[in-house]
Amino acid sequence: TQLLEQSPQFLSIQEGENLTVYCNSSSVFSSLQWYRQEPGEGPVLLVTVVTGGEVKKLKRLTFQFGDARKDSSLHITAAQPGDTGLYLCAGPNQAGTALIFGKGTTLSVSS
Amino acid sequence: KAGVTQTPRYLIKTRGQQVTLSCSPISGHRSVSWYQQTPGQGLQFLFEYFSETQRNKGNFPGRFSGRQFSNSRSEMNVSTLELGDSALYLCASSFTSGLRGDTQYFGPGTRLTVL
Numbered sequence: 001t002q003l004l005e006q007s008p009q010f011l012s013i014q015e016g017e018n019l020t021v022y023c024n025s026s027s028v029f030s031s032l033q034w035y036r037q038e039p040g041e042g043p044v045l046l047v048t049v050v051t052g053g054e055v056k057k058l059k060r061l062t063f064q065f066g067d068a069r070k071d072s073s074l075h076i077t078a079a080q081p082g083d084t085g086l087y088l089c090a091g092p093n094q095a096g097t098a099l100i101f102g103k104g105t106t107l108s109v110s111s
Numbered sequence: 112k113a114g115v116t117q118t119p120r121y122l123i124k125t126r127g128q129q130v131t132l133s134c135s136p137i138s139g140h141r142s143v144s145w146y147q148q149t150p151g152q153g154l155q156f157l158f159e160y161f162s163e164t165q166r167n168k169g170n171f172p173g174r175f176s177g178r179q180f181s182n183s184r185s186e187m188n189v190s191t192l193e194l195g196d197s198a199l200y201l202c203a204s205s206f207t208s209g210l211r212g213d214t215q216y217f218g219p220g221t222r223l224t225v226l
Contacts, residue, residue: 101154
């Protein structure tokens with residue numbers, strides 16, 4: 001069974017700090033996606049990484065896909081209260097018949 | 112353009128009852144996927160519909176079923192509700208398939224509580 005494990009589970013930081021959250025698996029994924037979910041809303045896609053070693057930047061967010069395509073990380077620079085939310089990683093199973101989600105990292109940024 | 116809408120937003124049922132949830136995708140999207148989100152298990156894939164056909168199914172019992180209409184609107188049904196079915200049920204729409212890299216747009220979800 002393919003699993004995506006995210007760490008840390010919870011993160012509480014002050015505005016302006018940097019942080020990194022991780023998404024790891026023992027299985028190879030053809031691609032990985034990162035979502036952010038705010039309370040009372042559905043997840044919103046932030047980025048999709050496809051190539052091993054790929055780095056994508058979205059303003060203050062930097063996403064990296066591991067060389068072996070088994071892990072990914074999300075780095076946020078100078079966090080802001082608006083970054084607060086649940087960060088989820090997801091990837092298709094090997095058969096391409098289901099999308100597997102990690103359990104997420106809950107980020108709280110206080111001013 | 113309008114986003115994905117789900118109705119109702121909140122629902123309270125008792126064990127043994129059945130429930131039907133509705134999802135209206137973004138106009139032009141033909142794929143609708145359903146997910147269950149709980150604190151313990153996180154987000155789990157239920158099934159995907161495309162052009163009125165179930166294309167993929169997750170590892171859920173047969174009490175969970177769905178369908179898609181010709182206008183791409185989708186419903187999911189849960190029969191003989193159990194306490195463990197209490198969850199946020201999310202639907203997501205995409206042009207072709209969220210499982211094949213197409214961007215999925217999620218609705219706000221239906222919060223189901225089973226008493």
